[in-house]
Amino acid sequence: MASSQLSEHGPASRDVRSPGRRRARYRPVLRVCILINNRGPGEGDYSTPERILPEGNEFRSPAEANQSLGRESWSYKSDEDYYSHKFLMQSIDKILAMGGNYLLNVGPKADGSFPEESIQALQIIGKWYNTVKESFEQALPASALIHKDVVVTSGGDRIERDHVLATKKGHTLYVHLYRDIQATAIVLKPWDILPNRAVLLNNGQELEARVDLIPSHWREKPYLRIRNLPVNELTDEVLVIRLDFDESLSD
Template identity: 35%
Template sequence: MKSFFISLLVLTSLFVRAQQHSEQHHVGYVTPKDPAVKAKLDQWQGIKFGLLMHWGTYSQWGIVESWSLCPEDEGWCERKGPYAANWYDYKQAYEKIPQTFNPVKFNPDRWAKAAKEAGMKYVVFTTKHHDGFCMFDTKQTDYKITNTPFKTNPKANVAKEVFKSFRDQGFMVGAYFSKPDWHTDSYWWSYFPPKDRNSSYVPSKYPEKWNQFKQFTYNQIQELMTDYGKMDILWLDGGWVRPFSTIDSTVSWQKAIPFDQDIDMPKIAKMAREHQPGLLVVDRTVAGEYENYVTPEQSVPSEALPFPWESCMTMGDSWSYIPKENFKSTRKLIHMLADIVSKGGNLLLNVAPGPDGEWHEEAYQRLADIGKWMNLNGEAIYETTAVAPYQSGKWAYTKKGNTLYALYRAAEGETLPASLEIPILEKSQSIQLLGTKGSIKAQDKVVKLSESLRKQAGDSPVYVFKLAKK
């Protein structure tokens, strides 16, 4: 049961699903009032580039994370394999994967080192996805990594080890946590079979059962905020679990939320920040006080946004591990980073570990190649702000103080031209091509590049011109 789980239909459906999550208007963004949260948010906005990891028992089957359990008639919920014909058989087989899940090659120090060398500065790790399997040693359920054959490993409490390894490398650390939980009986109550992704019962009709779920969720988040070291970000997914009053009827997927699923975010956030002062809370798609930054998924906004934001994107095609991944080229990834940063956003790039606890080797190579570019050009990325006109043609622009950066996104096979027009160039600015030594002459907005300088620049996905006031 491996690669046959993956089909063109599923990959296409991932794109559709991404469109659902990126369809966000966010007219209700609320600027944090807590000085510690504001300071953390400013810090986060300056570091620009982070790593997201989707990892769970689903990697053993090489399938889309969690969604094959969801009884909806959507491409990304499609079941495959010998148990597909019957949902109950499939769920039972799926929930037995932990009996053989044993990621013996798990080595978070290698991940953290590779991410740091790529220029990444924060990490968000899936402590629990919608299927309810916990990659941390929760006391609220036995459906967890420390109840698998891996439990005898010294690093069995996977989330704790991941957070420690990245924290040791100077990263800001974030816990991904799914609000819905399709394993616990207080969400998908066995008395009522689930019809879709939502609670299998109407919470207002069974308040005692819903209060059990609220307490379960609160307890798990409390564990993560108290037992797993310093935490910078609580990244909450599953936006259909929300107060009914927050549904945006202009967003198509939110129209399908049938009832109130309020888990009392004020209480959760208060508790979390008591343990982790300044914590960024990201209640995805629920605009308001507890969505400190906005997270378009698998998409980049067409223009700069007036609030803090982050595009979460996959390095390949899938959020979760698939045996044969189609990784984006280094050029495409760096172009994506330049595009996002020029509009004032951050890039959270997903890499998925496999069932043995290791990444594809190609993912390490992509990060190493990105790191080489960042070593030369990182000053045009970190601590920068968006500057109008943001982009024009192949150019993207960033700003730091009185210095402007013009990032030329070269096409595949394109060498640096002998002359280039930099639309934002002014007469009072000095010009430097990062990674090279030598003077650059300009006439009006056109720069002349010598053969020597072009040779120094070599082949690059993005050439960065630093424009400083003389």
């Protein structure tokens, strides 16, 4: 039974030989593909950032982030302090947009049931994820396609405005507002091409897309600007924008 199950799991990376007995007529060789995380003595095959959001816009090696619904424990705690739903959405969005996997832990009670707070959180987060999941599934990290929106004042001060992440799939660019943005519009530098369509995945709302020269970037050039974002209406979830273009997106 074990031999047949293990032999079905993917390409070979290591031979695992059974110890065998003196009278055994054969010693089966199992071809097993194994990935090891970085929690052992070495670097392992993939990283496991725990309760943090790593710096950067894309993982350079495989990663699986670990988070729990409760801030103080990985198991059930009767007086647990639960993370806000939006905080967890922001965490999930950034990790997935960077190309990582996400493990969200739920601690059950002694009788095997889940706390009401956990059930509610999973329902709300799951509903949000289902509205934006196309921006993650079969999509590639693409944050390198969008530059930081930095404004230089007349006094020489550099002001970094909205920070966004991006994923791409075919002719579509997905813009992830994993941090709260400052206004009802975002500027996507260095883009100066109008998409065929701009849609907010969260509710299907059509958004206004313009390429124009705005006062804050008058020294530069016209940039793509996405307007009429419902930042004062949808305050409890991460917004994701879908932009459809004529041609396939490249780096």
